[in-house]
Amino acid sequence: MLRRLSSTSIKNIPKNSFARRGIITKSIRLKCAQVHAASPHFASTPRWASTAAALKISESTETIPRSTLPSSRIDDRKVVIGFENGEWARFHHMWLRDHCRCPQCFHSVTKQRLVNTFEIPRDIKPMKVESKPEGLEVIWPSSQPHVSIYPWSWLRHNSYDPQLPNQQSLSSEKILWGSKICETPPTVAYEDVTASDDRGLYKWISNVDKFGFSFVSGVPATTEATEELVERIGFIRKTQYGEFWDFTADLSRGDTAYTNIALGAHTDNTYFTDPCGLQVFHLLSHTEGSGGETLLVDGFYAASLLKELHPEAYEVLSKVGVPAHAAGEMGNIYTPTPQGAYPVLSHANGELTQVRWNNDDRSVMNRLPPADLEAWYDAIRLWNKFLTSSDSEYWVQLSPGTVVVVDNHRVLHGRSAFTGKRRMCGAYVGVDEYRSKLNVLKEKFEPDQVSLDTTPYGSSDGRSVWNPLL
Ligand SMILES: C[N+](C)(C)CCCC[C@H](N)C(=O)O
Numbered sequence: 001m002l003r004r005l006s007s008t009s010i011k012n013i014p015k016n017s018f019a020r021r022g023i024i025t026k027s028i029r030l031k032c033a034q035v036h037a038a039s040p041h042f043a044s045t046p047r048w049a050s051t052a053a054a055l056k057i058s059e060s061t062e063t064i065p066r067s068t069l070p071s072s073r074i075d076d077r078k079v080v081i082g083f084e085n086g087e088w089a090r091f092h093h094m095w096l097r098d099h100c101r102c103p104q105c106f107h108s109v110t111k112q113r114l115v116n117t118f119e120i121p122r123d124i125k126p127m128k129v130e131s132k133p134e135g136l137e138v139i140w141p142s143s144q145p146h147v148s149i150y151p152w153s154w155l156r157h158n159s160y161d162p163q164l165p166n167q168q169s170l171s172s173e174k175i176l177w178g179s180k181i182c183e184t185p186p187t188v189a190y191e192d193v194t195a196s197d198d199r200g201l202y203k204w205i206s207n208v209d210k211f212g213f214s215f216v217s218g219v220p221a222t223t224e225a226t227e228e229l230v231e232r233i234g235f236i237r238k239t240q241y242g243e244f245w246d247f248t249a250d251l252s253r254g255d256t257a258y259t260n261i262a263l264g265a266h267t268d269n270t271y272f273t274d275p276c277g278l279q280v281f282h283l284l285s286h287t288e289g290s291g292g293e294t295l296l297v298d299g300f301y302a303a304s305l306l307k308e309l310h311p312e313a314y315e316v317l318s319k320v321g322v323p324a325h326a327a328g329e330m331g332n333i334y335t336p337t338p339q340g341a342y343p344v345l346s347h348a349n350g351e352l353t354q355v356r357w358n359n360d361d362r363s364v365m366n367r368l369p370p371a372d373l374e375a376w377y378d379a380i381r382l383w384n385k386f387l388t389s390s391d392s393e394y395w396v397q398l399s400p401g402t403v404v405v406v407d408n409h410r411v412l413h414g415r416s417a418f419t420g421k422r423r424m425c426g427a428y429v430g431v432d433e434y435r436s437k438l439n440v441l442k443e444k445f446e447p448d449q450v451s452l453d454t455t456p457y458g459s460s461d462g463r464s465v466w467n468p469l470l
């Protein structure tokens with residue numbers, strides 16, 4: 001959830017002035033601090049609060065005695081854990097047995113479940129539970145002889161009844177940006193990204209995770225070096241345009257990218273069920289002409305402004321599916337499955353997770369109830385207004401040696417028209433390959449507390465079976 005904490009609601013801002021020049025707004029997760037340059041559009045410069053809200057579950061009616069270990073007791077269908085700080089959580093017996101991660105129940109190398117969930121009696125109940133230093137020990141009934149141990153930090157992280165606060169958030173903060181990002185664009189040097197210790201690679205991918213894009217400077221202006229760089233993130237995603245592309249304005253493929261016309265801010269692959277995660281561009285040369293500037297727009301930033309100032313339009317863009325196609329070559333007609341199922345703004349758990357927008361590739365809007373049609377067009381007009389505002393647009397002239405990688409689920413890209421001979425190369429990487437690499441590098445450089453707490457007795461290969469991502 002991206003929220004801004006401020007003493008002045010943004011709603012006091014005049015309806016049509018949406019520029020938040022220079023705001024860099026971080027998502028609010030467990031802590032929030034806002035950095036912003038007061039915008040002339042603000043009726044009054046809001047004081048951004050910074051707060052680290054740590055709420056305590058005070059639902060418990062029990063006063064659980066403080067002790068060096070959490071308390072544990074068996075209820076009729078759940079085990080109740082009383083943590084040292086007074087918080088408590090309950091876990092169903094069935095859930096505990098299903099989540100045993102001893103070597104018999106969970107493959108310690110493949111990290112796959114071995115226990116047969118469906119042979120666990122629905123009314124299974126522990127014979128005994130005991131609080132041990134390494135975690136909750138559960139002794140299951142002799143009819144189902146088994147002893148399980150659940151690390152305390154893992155139980156707390158996975159609490160669901162209730163879900164305890166302050167669990168280390170596994171999703172990282174997002175820094176939303178407008179045109180002022182041009183002052184400090186996220187950049188990592190090629191020599192760092194290609195260093196064998198992967199620290200620079202982690203910095204690069206972390207930039208993408210945080211900002212939705214990042215440059216790499218000092219890259220040899222060759223397809224070979226660029227391809228190798230992309231593959232440090234993950235294998236290249238092959239599409240109807242090939243694998244690693246080296247393209248120019250020759251219409252060699254049935255898409256306007258292979259022309260010299262201007263392309264408005266868009267995300268690629270809206271015609272795929274699963275649009276690529278990353279898109280990499282490296283301008284190798286541009287001679288005998290001009291133009292061809294690259295446009296980047298933070299779709300999450302634009303969406304956050306739309307949500308604040310035109311919540312009804314935000315709602316429409318979050319609900320109405322948009323059909324799309326790629327049909328520029330006789331050998332294929334791509335449409336997502338199901339066609340028209342995916343809105344401009346997708347959400348999960350109430351959070352904006354993906355922007356899908358390419359008005360050029362949009363097919364016929366033939367599923368809208370007639371009464372909603374004008375509202376949808378009004379919504380995309382507002383959306384376009386936010387995307388194309390000088391406050392949102394970040395124009396940058398790429399040059400040989402500078403690679404840009406873009407999170408195609410968040411940042412829109414485009415280009416200005418150009419003349420002359422322009423050669424661009426790059427590739428797609430799947431969203432899961434990108435996120436997997438980020439997970440692996442986080443595990444290496446910034447391991448989460450649960451993994452740290454449990455690795456001593458939860459891993460055979462350096463990856464804890466209690467890793468909270470599993
Ligand atoms: C392969 N390369 C990136 C050069 C061009 C791909 C065309 C992308 C298409 N216009 C879309 O919006 O998905």
Ligand SMILES: O=C(O)CCC(=O)C(=O)O
Binds near residue numbers: 294414415
């Ligand atoms: O040529 C460019 O700079 C970008 C082309 C483009 O938008 C694309 O290939 O998706």
